[in-house]
Amino acid sequence: MPMIRRIGILLALCLLSSTANANLTIEITRGSDRALPIGVVPFEQASNASEDVAQIIQYDLERSGYFEPLERDAMFEQPTRADDVAFGPWRSLDVRYLVVGNVDETADGVEVTAALMDISGQRRMLTERVTTQKNDLRSAAHYLSDQIFEAITDIRGAFSTRIAYVTANGVGDDIQFALHVADSDGRNSQEILSSDQPILSPAWSPDGEKLAYVSFESGRPAIYVQQVTSGQRVELTSFEGINSAPSWSPDGRRLAMSLSKDGQPEIYIMNLADRSLTRITNNSSIDTEPSWAPDGRSLLFTSDRSGGPQIYRHSLTGQETQRLTFTGNYNARGRFSPDGDAIFLIHRTDSGYQVARQDLSSDRLVVLSDSSQDESPSVAPNGTMVIFATQRGGSGVLSAVSADGRSSFRLPSPQGDVREPAWSPFMD
Secondary structure (H helix, E strand, O other), X not given: OOOOHHHHHHHHHHHOOOOOOOOOOOEEEEOOOOOEEEEEOOXXXXXXXXXXXXXXXXXXXXXXXXXXEOOHHHOOOOOOOHHHOOHHHHHHOXXXXXXXXXXXXXXXXXXXXXXXXXXXXXXXXXXEEEEEOHHXXXXXXXXXXXXXXXXHHOOOOOOOOEEEEEEEEEEOOEEEEEEEEEXXXXXXOEEEEEEOXXXXXXXXXXXXXXXXXXXXXXXXXXXXXXXXOOOOXXXXXXXXXXXXXXXXXXXXXXXXXXXXXXXXOEEEEEEOOOXXXXXXXOOOOOEEEEEEOOOOOEEEEEEOOOOOOEEEEEEOOOOOEEEOOOOOOOEEEEXXXXXXXXXXEEEEEOOEEEEEEEEOOOOOXXXXXXXXXXXXXXXXXXXXXXXXXXXXXXXXXXXXXXXXXXXXXXEOOXXXXXXXXXXXXXXX
């Protein structure tokens, strides 16, 4: 197989089958054996409310892999306020934490209140109130999930973040591609771009307001940057040959990319203020898939300079280039963990192409996923999960696996293929 399998994968998108609904539905595929037992009691809210707030919180906590929610039919009582919680019965159900709450109408919308109870410690850990509109209960629920998650784990919750992904609608030569943005659980999907040519490699700006991506709409690949809310966009590059793999610097002022305008694909950095280009690599090999370190001082990239695809790190201060991966003969699409201590990548094993994590201090590589055709990993901004594209039943789906590999979930579309996921930064 050629070194840059990804280039072949991108062209193969033309064979994607149809998709009728861009909203994705979560399927928990593997739970962690270290998950904490928690109960999320149905909130007191009007029966005609647009969303079941407690159910959304329960799904959020479950897909994180950190919690194992108690089923509702196992709850022999359902308090909705902290003062009504009797700790003894919940201890008998081996529940460690309990979430109760209510949704009240206000003059301007609704107020959602949630309380987190420590059953073992017999105390209230957290009370949160959110005022929102009736049609925005999902956002309120994700916010409450973030607060609950952080109160228990001391890790910032990422449920209020978003994901971008690409779908394809049609068959054969009649395919419509679309770029979508959705909540982190795949719901509230919005199409922000459609084209009869492939759309590839979406990448979020650090402020979460823009997406860079590759589009073939002009007949050859070009890199664009688009405002998510307004849809306003600009074309940044359309050189002869390859224009691919845009990656934002942590300060949002530069884009790393792979261009072949001077021959072989090489890594370049564009200063977005004046669109000037700085060439980073210069050799006869294929260099692609750049990704920034959290501190902005170095780049990961994939290169075949050692004979097969491996991940390298280039220091932007010292200009040294160091090979990072040595396990196996195929390692590509490296992405840093938010703390910079590890990288997530696609590693080829006897089972196929799988998501893996390599700790940078020990160089130990651990395979995380149990599928075999994985690609395009993207790390949650809190570092707890990795979302990626894979195949199931001949169709492309999105999957996610925890950073320790102990839990996973899938976000399939009702029909057709979904590709190219990108997890947003925190939406501050």
